Amino acid sequence: MTTGSGGPTPVAVVTGASRGAGKGIAIALGESGATVYVTGRSQQPTDSPHGGTIAETAALIDEAGGKGIPVAVDHGDDEAVAELFDQVRRDHGRLDVLVNNAAKVSPVLPGGFWEKPLEAADLINVGLRSHYVASFHAAPLLIANGRGLIVNTGHYGAVAYFHSPAYGAQKAGADKLAADMAKELRPHNVAAVSIWMGGLDTERARAYIDSLPPESRPTARRESPQFTGRVIAALYAADDLMHYSGRAVIGAELGARLGVTDIDGSAPLSLRYELGGPPEPHPTLW
Incomplete structure (x- = not known):
């Protein structure tokens, strides 16, 4: 990951990076040499049944060749988010990449949305509104840098049913946020x-799969959490970065276009058809 002009070490913020996708993305950005601020609520391994802490992720970033900076942040607390970006401003005065990944995901339960705890809708707060809040505070730092990138972690659930109405609304909203923010940010590169x-x-996925009867467990190869981080690093380094601005892109397809492989050297497959993506690119898709 470079600034595209051989400039200073890139600075990134990855929200919700104690485990899962955020952890993998943060490590991959560290592999590219970036300084990565790792946010999340987990400070002890027992804070989640799936383990993981912001300090553990930061240490893995260091091992990968970058610099990890753990910052405990509840992304439902606007003041805590503001303080995070104040810290970035004090430390660096700029920002290269923001990855909005923090989300309050509820367990996958059977039944209709009206039969599940109302807390499932919290994903629209920490997962959509929180993307907006982080981007609000990050934008001046990205603009000050003269070149920047905001990434919302998305999913096919934006256009096809997956998990729940709240999940679909969050993913569709994340796509629309990116599209409209891109329009206003374009003059600032x-x-x-x-x-x-x-x-x-x-x-989380491994725990869920292990809970299924052996005959029901999926066997298809799964993307590593680092793959999306590798794609983000390559996208930020690309000379035509602004060509992609405002779009919702399938990571596997963008990775193929940028020559990015997964950690095992494989090329993840697009699930455009299997998971209901538009058979022809949506206006915000290439």
């Missing part, structure tokens, strides 16, 4: 995109 991830090999 700052891009905004939503990157759709496929099935990920995360702690």
